[in-house]
Amino acid sequence: MSEVILQIDGKEVSATEGMTVLQAARSAGIFIPTLCYHEKLEPFAGCRLCIVEAEASGESRLIVSCVSAVEKDLVIKTRSERVDRIRKTLLELLLAHAPDSPKLQDLAVEYGADKNRFEKDASFCVHCGLCVRYCAEVVKKNAVGFVGRGTKKEICFVPEIASVECNDCKECFPLCPTSYLQAAFVLTEALAFPNTSSEPDSE
Amino acid sequence: MDIERIDQIIDSHRGEASSLIQILLEIQRENGWLPREALDRVRERLQVPVSRIQHIVTFYKAFSLVPRGRHQVHICVGTACHVRGATRILDKVEEITGIKAGETDLDLKFSVETVGCVGCCALGPVLEVDGKTHGKITPTETAAVLKSYE
Amino acid sequence: MARINSPEKLEKARQEILSRRKPDAPCISICAGAGCLAFGASEVIDAFKAEVEKQGLTVDVDIKKTGCPGFCERGPVVVIFPEEICYLQVKPQDVPEIVSQTIKEKKIVERLLYVDPTTDEKAIHESDIPFYKNQQRNIICDNIKIDSKILDDYLAIGGYEALSKVLFQMSADDVLAEVKASQLRGRGGAGFPVWRKWEGTRNSPGEIKYLVVNADEGDPGAFMDRALLEGNPHSILEGLIIGAHTIGSNEGYFYVRQEYPLAMENLGIAIRQAKEYGLLGKDILGSGFDFNVEVHRGAGAFVCGEETALLRSLEGKPGEPTPRPPYPAVKGLWEKPTNINNVETWANIPLIINKGGAAFASTGTEGSKGTKIFSLVGKITNTGLVEVPMGITLNDIIYKIGGGIPGGKKFKAVQTGGPSGGCIPAEQLNLEVGFDELTKAGSMMGSGGMIVLDEDTCMVDVARYFIDFLTEESCGKCVPCREGLRQMHTILTRITRGEGREGDIELLEVLAETAKEASLCALGKSAPNPFLSTLRYFRDEYDAHIKEKRCPALSCKELISYYIEPDKCQACMICLKKCPVDAIEGGKKKIHVIIQEKCTNCGECFEACPSKFGAIKKLSGEPVPPPIPEAERTFVKKSKEK
Numbered sequence A: 001m002s003e004v005i006l007q008i009d010g011k012e013v014s015a016t017e018g019m020t021v022l023q024a025a026r027s028a029g030i031f032i033p034t035l036c037y038h039e040k041l042e043p044f045a046g047c048r049l050c051i052v053e054a055e056a057s058g059e060s061r062l063i064v065s066c067v068s069a070v071e072k073d074l075v076i077k078t079r080s081e082r083v084d085r086i087r088k089t090l091l092e093l094l095l096a097h098a099p100d101s102p103k104l105q106d107l108a109v110e111y112g113a114d115k116n117r118f119e120k121d122a123s124f125c126v127h128c129g130l131c132v133r134y135c136a137e138v139v140k141k142n143a144v145g146f147v148g149r150g151t152k153k154e155i156c157f158v159p160e161i162a163s164v165e166c167n168d169c170k171e172c173f174p175l176c177p178t179s180y181l182q183a184a185f186v187l188t189e190a191l192a193f194p195n196t197s198s199e200p201d202s203e
Numbered sequence B: 001m002d003i004e005r006i007d008q009i010i011d012s013h014r015g016e017a018s019s020l021i022q023i024l025l026e027i028q029r030e031n032g033w034l035p036r037e038a039l040d041r042v043r044e045r046l047q048v049p050v051s052r053i054q055h056i057v058t059f060y061k062a063f064s065l066v067p068r069g070r071h072q073v074h075i076c077v078g079t080a081c082h083v084r085g086a087t088r089i090l091d092k093v094e095e096i097t098g099i100k101a102g103e104t105d106l107d108l109k110f111s112v113e114t115v116g117c118v119g120c121c122a123l124g125p126v127l128e129v130d131g132k133t134h135g136k137i138t139p140t141e142t143a144a145v146l147k148s149y150e
Numbered sequence C: 001m002a003r004i005n006s007p008e009k010l011e012k013a014r015q016e017i018l019s020r021r022k023p024d025a026p027c028i029s030i031c032a033g034a035g036c037l038a039f040g041a042s043e044v045i046d047a048f049k050a051e052v053e054k055q056g057l058t059v060d061v062d063i064k065k066t067g068c069p070g071f072c073e074r075g076p077v078v079v080i081f082p083e084e085i086c087y088l089q090v091k092p093q094d095v096p097e098i099v100s101q102t103i104k105e106k107k108i109v110e111r112l113l114y115v116d117p118t119t120d121e122k123a124i125h126e127s128d129i130p131f132y133k134n135q136q137r138n139i140i141c142d143n144i145k146i147d148s149k150i151l152d153d154y155l156a157i158g159g160y161e162a163l164s165k166v167l168f169q170m171s172a173d174d175v176l177a178e179v180k181a182s183q184l185r186g187r188g189g190a191g192f193p194v195w196r197k198w199e200g201t202r203n204s205p206g207e208i209k210y211l212v213v214n215a216d217e218g219d220p221g222a223f224m225d226r227a228l229l230e231g232n233p234h235s236i237l238e239g240l241i242i243g244a245h246t247i248g249s250n251e252g253y254f255y256v257r258q259e260y261p262l263a264m265e266n267l268g269i270a271i272r273q274a275k276e277y278g279l280l281g282k283d284i285l286g287s288g289f290d291f292n293v294e295v296h297r298g299a300g301a302f303v304c305g306e307e308t309a310l311l312r313s314l315e316g317k318p319g320e321p322t323p324r325p326p327y328p329a330v331k332g333l334w335e336k337p338t339n340i341n342n343v344e345t346w347a348n349i350p351l352i353i354n355k356g357g358a359a360f361a362s363t364g365t366e367g368s369k370g371t372k373i374f375s376l377v378g379k380i381t382n383t384g385l386v387e388v389p390m391g392i393t394l395n396d397i398i399y400k401i402g403g404g405i406p407g408g409k410k411f412k413a414v415q416t417g418g419p420s421g422g423c424i425p426a427e428q429l430n431l432e433v434g435f436d437e438l439t440k441a442g443s444m445m446g447s448g449g450m451i452v453l454d455e456d457t458c459m460v461d462v463a464r465y466f467i468d469f470l471t472e473e474s475c476g477k478c479v480p481c482r483e484g485l486r487q488m489h490t491i492l493t494r495i496t497r498g499e500g501r502e503g504d505i506e507l508l509e510v511l512a513e514t515a516k517e518a519s520l521c522a523l524g525k526s527a528p529n530p531f532l533s534t535l536r537y538f539r540d541e542y543d544a545h546i547k548e549k550r551c552p553a554l555s556c557k558e559l560i561s562y563y564i565e566p567d568k569c570q571a572c573m574i575c576l577k578k579c580p581v582d583a584i585e586g587g588k589k590k591i592h593v594i595i596q597e598k599c600t601n602c603g604e605c606f607e608a609c610p611s612k613f614g615a616i617k618k619l620s621g622e623p624v625p626p627p628i629p630e631a632e633r634t635f636v637k638k639s640k641e642k
Helices: A021-029 A081-095 A102-111 A130-139 A159-168 A181-190 B003-012 B017-031 B038-048 B052-058 B079-084 B085-096 B139-145 C007-020 C034-038 C041-054 C094-107 C142-146 C150-156 C163-170 C174-182 C196-204 C224-231 C232-246 C261-276 C307-315 C343-355 C356-360 C394-401 C437-438 C457-474 C479-496 C504-518 C522-526 C529-547 C574-578 C602-606
Strands: A005-008 A011-016 A049-055 A060-065 A074-077 A146-147 A154-157 B071-076 B110-115 B127-131 B132-134 C028-033 C062-066 C078-081 C085-087 C210-216 C251-257 C293-298 C340-344 C371-378 C384-389 C411-416 C422-425 C447-453 C560-564 C584-587 C590-594 C616-620
Touching: A011 A021, A049 A081, A049 C307, A060 A081, A060 A130, A060 C504, A081 A102, A081 C479, A081 C504, A102 B085, A130 A146, A146 B052, A154 A159, A154 A181, A159 A181, B003 B017, B003 B038, B017 B038, B017 B052, B017 C293, B038 B052, B071 B085, B071 C343, B079 C371, B079 C447, B079 C457, B085 B110, B085 B139, B127 B139, B132 B139, C007 C150, C007 C163, C028 C034, C028 C041, C028 C142, C034 C041, C041 C062, C041 C094, C062 C142, C078 C094, C085 C094, C142 C224, C142 C384, C150 C232, C163 C232, C163 C343, C174 C232, C174 C343, C174 C356, C196 C232, C196 C340, C210 C232, C210 C307, C210 C343, C224 C232, C224 C261, C224 C343, C224 C371, C232 C261, C232 C340, C232 C343, C251 C261, C251 C307, C261 C293, C307 C340, C340 C343, C343 C356, C343 C384, C371 C394, C384 C394, C394 C411, C411 C457, C411 C529, C422 C529, C457 C479, C457 C529, C479 C504, C479 C522, C479 C529, C504 C522, C504 C529, C560 C590, C560 C602, C574 C602, C602 C616
Parallel strands: A005 A074, B071 B110, C028 C062, C210 C251, C210 C340, C251 C293, C371 C447
Antiparallel strands: A005 A011, A049 A060, A049 A074, A146 A154, B071 B127, B127 B132, C028 C078, C078 C085, C371 C384, C411 C422, C411 C447, C560 C616, C584 C590
């Protein structure tokens, strides 16, 4: 693999070919916010928070750093007025679902995001897909999946698998940025697990 | 729907997981909806995770996980029909059937759905019942059409 | 039919088909496209069959169920060859007369001809009708000449000649050069140069390559691909096989929208017949080249028109787009190089090979060559499919071909490019139609939907309608599209309900920017267009809704009231009987009054009131005048007063 030199926030960064801009930045100790990214998983490119400004041959464009490969002489700005404005709006859209998420709150302070800007929606999932993808790609159990599409998309445990696998694993729990995953699990456990070991209370 | 017929459908697609959507569409078309047993059989034979089937049958609009009514009522809400008053037809259908688009009534008489565009824009607004097209329809005529179905 | 295994035998087969046909024998072509079928074309076809038999003409007269010629407004359409006499709005009861008069006596049935509304002149031939006369029909013109279920019909008009030429007389480089010379751009939406896509896939390393026909025509109000699939599937297939040979692919897929059952049927028949004839499958025309196709049905998801989502769907997965790059040309279906083009794009290929790329490029504007099929719908006199040269003005399409706006209404805007397109106002009707021209005007070409809007259409509602559609169809993967559109929809809905707030437009603008800049796929990136273009040209309508709680088009239900003008009311009881909620008071000889508290704004009374009275008025942004006092409600007929 050959070496690629690019510039991130004015700093010369050396990366290997095939690396993403996000990986290159992290390897150089430069912070780019992410929500759906996880080093063990295939990039998902859903949250769009890792958007950065890229300059090549005099033209500036926005790229999503978790799925954009490094290129020679690329000039990256991880912060700019444009980038910050988009990140702020994205955070505000997510805060409409999960106003108390610590991770979102921290970022909200950084970008001046107002959690009350958009109409609230009482579904706490932010659809980062970390739980679903971790279970499929790392644990390989597929105990939790997506259902629905668009604004009706949700995560959903598969009771038959979850009842057998999840209690001893729960590796995905700490990944959830909103703690909604735990709630969904408890609900599924209470309502849909087949033949739980203890008999339900009589009468 | 019996297991043998489901197996036949799966076999006609050589049991390939990539044909999952095509297989489910055929079951949907023959049976009118996708019962749990059918989904279980497809999963077993194709060796795909439940989560993938769950996502597919809820992602695509063609699938139904509940039995459908005897009559399929489609209201075209394509742009041409919209500007020619499709909303008022939809309101009328919802008023008469007592259900919203995407639902089936308790007697399993009507399933009501909105559709993107049926390609008969010259006839807008369009109402389709069991595949029969009623073009340039008014709310009053809508009532008459629906009342003619048992 | 034995497999055809050489170009000479193809030519021989064609000559045989032609020799069996008597060019002077009458042929009755009846459109069996979806629009005409809905108008009752099936019954007309049956009536023709019965009548021809009854009059003992079965041997001499050919009856053809053809594809859509485009004039859906006047369906069922019947064309009688060889004279090309065109009858419109034909009913089964007209059939005996047509057969005895036109077929037997060669006389015209005058009342079924097209009558020009301005000059009262009758048009006998298809080509005399202004709707057709002002078009340039290179692709769709064959629809009325062939029964798409019969391959011989396609061969008779020179079908598969281009394929034969490509396989035996041209190298892949020659074909690519021809396509490059034609400057053909993709007809599906983005308008990417076709040759560049082809070359990219061809040069991508790998033994296995796939071709895909995108027939997931999902734009509401657009049905040109459907007309081609139903009416001339072989032209698409021929284009595809030519592409396969050029790119080096042996396997192709059709991805067809599930709402098009007739298209699926006709395409299936076309593929079967092409295989039987040796035009598809192994060793095509004896050239040694193999190519197979499979048809996949879509399952109801608009986003699958986006190419990466379509590929995931073909793989049997949810149709969620994946980031580009890698582009399908490098890593597409099952990670193999894949070339995707839309139906109309493929259908242009045989034409380019037959006539030459340069000839194709002689029509059009600087950046857009050839012809384009549009589906002209909405508030327009002649709804239908129109094929026009690129560079024609919107004005010519709407007035010369479309016959203008019906009901004496005023034109307001034309919406092009499907849900993610934009609205173009009256001031820009001289705009020449082309990819770049439409984009510059804040809209886009898209796949060719053209929806005409008149003064009764509310532009805020149009934006709300499209954003609603796109919110429904968003796959839900990325935040700016899923969440941004949801919020845009909420805000637009409240504006149309009269609950708009100061600052709503700015909020919408921020959301639009975010969706445009940060969305994963083209659906999200272009989703704000309906809002942005209506705001650009019709900002006053937004302001009226928000600041004055007034809908200038008198269309938004929550912002209007119905009022009966006492001096116009004839106390005829029609509206009173129609009102579903008993909100109208009055009686015989008693002027009617709408009880505003009970009225649900359904508009039934407005439509019921005879137009010669025109007593019911829509009001918006102004108080409803108080009802006239009981004492003054007795109706006195004015004509008798004197």
